[in-house]
Amino acid sequence: MQTGKRLRLKRIFGEDGRSVVVAADHGLMLGPIRGVVNLRETLTRVIQGGPDAILLTPGQASSLVDLFHGRDAPALLVRADWTNAFRDKTYTLPARVIRDVGTVKVDDALALGASGIVVYLFIGLGDEDEEAKNIKTISMFSRECEKRGMPLIVEPLPMGERVTKANYVDLVNLSVKMAAELGADALKVPYTGDPYTFERTVKAAGGIPVLALGGYSGVTIRDSLEVVEEVMQAGGAGIVYGRNIVQAQDPGEMVRLVRSIVHEGRSVLEVVGAAKKGRISLRVEPAACVGCNLCTAVCSLYHYGKIDIGRARLRVVQEWPSGAKPVVCVQCGKCITVCPTGALKKGSKGNVELVEELCTSCMACVESCPQKVILFNEEANRPLLCDLCGGVPQCAEWCGTAAIRVVEEDV
Template sequence: MTSYRLNRLFNPKSGRALDVAIDHGFFGEPTFLKGIESIDNAVSALIAAGPDAIQLTVGQARVLQSVPGKQKPALVLRTDIANVYGVPLDDHLYSHHFPDAVEEAVRLDAVCVVANLIQLPGRPEIREANIQSIMALRKECVRYNMPLMVEPLVMQENSVNGAYMVDGDTRKIVSLVRQARELGADLIKADPTSNVEDYHLVIEAAGDLPVLVRGGGGSISDRALLERTVGVLDQGAKGLVYGRNIVQHRDPVGITKAMMAILHDGSSVDDALLLIAGE
């Protein structure tokens, strides 16, 4: 029955979804706030662009859900908070979930909840905390027929820039995605592999679970981002969860429309680029 809610996430024509994540203020990192200084303005702009879903936190979800009408994007609710993104890192790292997160998701009419499964070099206690959260959330998700999206994140050693950055190692990503599946995820939000041509291995590890590809941060050209998107979709990904790639873009509405054209209409990269201002 969890699929009933997911019917509002995935496009009926393409079977794919674009979830725009603007839950970054939750993590307490100042650089994450660019483009979402005003959640009201960001949500309004995204509603106009028309993605399939917007990913928000318990404290911000009402901004989307108070908008009248049935055509607005669906709500994906972030349930956990961690401090692994700061520069420099805090001496003490943590990860916690809201104990009543699933009940909140029901009250807020979310289509699913999302929680991290983070692998940090030398910090197994964070992964353990995530596993504890996932098991607790899954118990409530089953009770309320709420889909659970698990976000496996494999991080590099933090000595690179003082914070943990995404590690695109295919072998590590596949292993963590498989663990997310074993823990009872209903859908997976996973990083792209460094070699995009390897992504079918991630899809294989997820089995029959839909995989939505995480955008992450970093500077990347519009063409490169769209080409990577086409690459992972061609190998079986069912959608995207892009955040800073969209909200920190010079034309958030245009890049959203470009993504939607590729996802749902099968547009080419060249045609999608025409939807972005300045291209």
């Protein structure tokens, strides 16, 4: 590999060969979406988090060049093509047929001071001529990049009418391999959704670094960070996040969180502070509950290995005509005080524990529970108590609307 390519790739990937890239080239494809309207302001905050590289369109790259000044500044990546493929009805004017064209030459990117260029590779288009044209464009970029010492990052995307709900992963892998054969130096690939299949995608790249891309932003930070963690588990070289970062409440902080997973190998639970150390307790927000019952389903699956929502250690009260409220054990301790034999005590996590040998099956706890969430296991002749799932209550984990959440108790 030429010196130019090698030096520039090192700017992107650094010593550990991993990279956190922030994509901010959306304006060209999607228009003034949230987060990229005032790009200078957003990127100023992004840079505080220390991304390895930032992807911009050529026009923005020239006007924001001062953001890349300095020894520790992020590397600049330049988007070298345009497409309408992402313009669905969420944006103005849905695309009718996918089109993709090169917008700048490699020389232009060199002049901009870019450390790499990024181009799309479409697979699955109904019009195969269009697919062929796309390949031709990439080949030309590839040859020019080779001459100029400019890293080529290819972004393979299964899109178009020949993509089905079955062939998606195979199309990702096909296009990844094609990109590698066309001379890509790194890849920006859609996450296939789970680490098992993504591992195969990484293998298909044959050693070329694979960065996963994000797409729409998650409901919570954790949704986005889980993807980062799995990509790294699957052998990915890092992540290219756009909306997940530029639309975050604190883009700089989001970059820091992503960095800590990519470069420091920390886990999501550590990073978002979901793993509580001391005593915990459950709280409910009834207005947020939609009555989906995922909490009761997962509670029963966790405790019994089967779905039995009627035997969950919490319940969901449905309300007419819509809405519901979860009723959970709030660790109030009433059962402990009424137990005549002292068979119930506070556990290390703040849960109520049963001392089997002291229990006389008197039902006092079941009857006294203000929440009516203590059930009785007829077979074992013992009460069924919320055990806070050993510190990570599954009901709160699975609740999609934070109607059930975990709070740390002040000791």
